[in-house]
Amino acid sequence: MRSPDWITVRALPLFCDMEEEHFDQLIDGAFCHRFPKYANLVTEGDTADFLYVLVDGLVELYGTHDGQKTTLDVMQPVGSFTLAAVIRDDVYLKSARTLMPSQILMIPAQTVRQIYRCDHAFADAIVNELAERYRCTVRALKSVKLRNGLERLANWILCTDEQQGGQRSFELTFDKRTLASRLGMTPENLSRNLAVLTKHGVRSAGRGIVIENPSALMQLAKPNSLIDG
Amino acid sequence: MRSPDWITVRALPLFCDMEEEHFDQLIDGAFCHRFPKYANLVTEGDTADFLYVLVDGLVELYGTHDGQKTTLDVMQPVGSFTLAAVIRDDVYLKSARTLMPSQILMIPAQTVRQIYRCDHAFADAIVNELAERYRCTVRALKSVKLRNGLERLANWILCTDEQQGGQRSFELTFDKRTLASRLGMTPENLSRNLAVLTKHGVRSAGRGIVIENPSALMQLAKPNSLIDG
């Protein structure tokens, strides 16, 4: 692998503490590819051949069943996915595709497991990564089961704003239909819910969202650190 | 801790490969308690002081928000819970209570983390446990987002039957209201859905469930190994 910016990969919590030699081994067998928008990366049910690292771009993790599809997560750089399947040497449970042109690092699963066995710091990082992802998924499950669509949207807006620095204003980085699916609603209802939020301190136009009245929005959203993270 | 049957605890995947000395250290600082039915064990939001092992009985893991409550999992012996919170030294995300009189082993979180750091086999077991729990939660999330209530019930019946040996007949081990919450519906709708399943090869009376026509039930359920496990 040759890459300008894998210093950022090395800096990931997952890799930053492991031994130089082992990190070199990891990327020795790895591929770094550029993919166009909407390229399929992973198909659920396939055996886990690679650990993926999103270096640049945007990736959607989704599940399918009986002709339906639901977005489970939208990954931002820099982060890894398919770790649990790789470690367990099992099939992928989520499919993955790019939402914009993306640079993706693919590390052979066997190499990951091999180095996991001999590098203590790497194993420790894997434990922390798995625990954190697990907790995120538990939060997502609580969100779906304990809130309605409007509340999920309101909290997503609050979280996304905070994550981007709390400017009270940000832009969507992907389709509204994808956002709708992530929030567990149809595109039509996302539209309607965004319209409803006008009465609760949120102004939205196109891909822009402005929180004009944070306290009004929070009163509706009832944010909860045990759900939203 | 004194206990007749902690051979079963030692046999858990989480503990079975660790060194004898370290296992002894773990249980040295641990408590083993009997709890009555509906005893509160864990409150979400509290800092994780203990790793719990359900030795005997039944435990419900649930989440609450804004006056609501939803069942996230029903644990059967022998198994552990709160591992992710303990490892990350963070707060619990789920509450826990017994659903019947239960014997519970409580291991101080600090001890777990300490031995995790020095016992390689234990660390490895933790990785596998976390990965598996993560995958279970992903499945649950897909189930809620991709299926309706009737389908979730149908698949739950198929899974529970298989888990109990495929006798095509089994008994509920807990409240229907808890089952309803676990499946993401109201008790009223669970009743109605059970009635609907009469037309799809399932006969139910009281706590007994009989699968009279497996293929009819499966046709409705559309079981999926990437959701049901």
Place this chain on the structure above:
DNA sequence: CGCACGCTTGATGCTGCTCAATTTGTGTGG
């Protein structure tokens, strides 16, 4: 035996989905 609780059943209303039509936005090629 009788009370209490869990479960069932029915009636009603809300939330969110489906379908369809229009408007807006985006990317392409002349």
Place this chain on the structure above:
DNA sequence: CCACACAAATTGAGCAGCATCAAGCGTGCG
């Protein structure tokens, strides 16, 4: 730069699924 084609987003109407509310029924336990 504009015109066009196509995709995404909005809006409205109608409907299905599910929740809520309110009785009634059954079972188990004191």
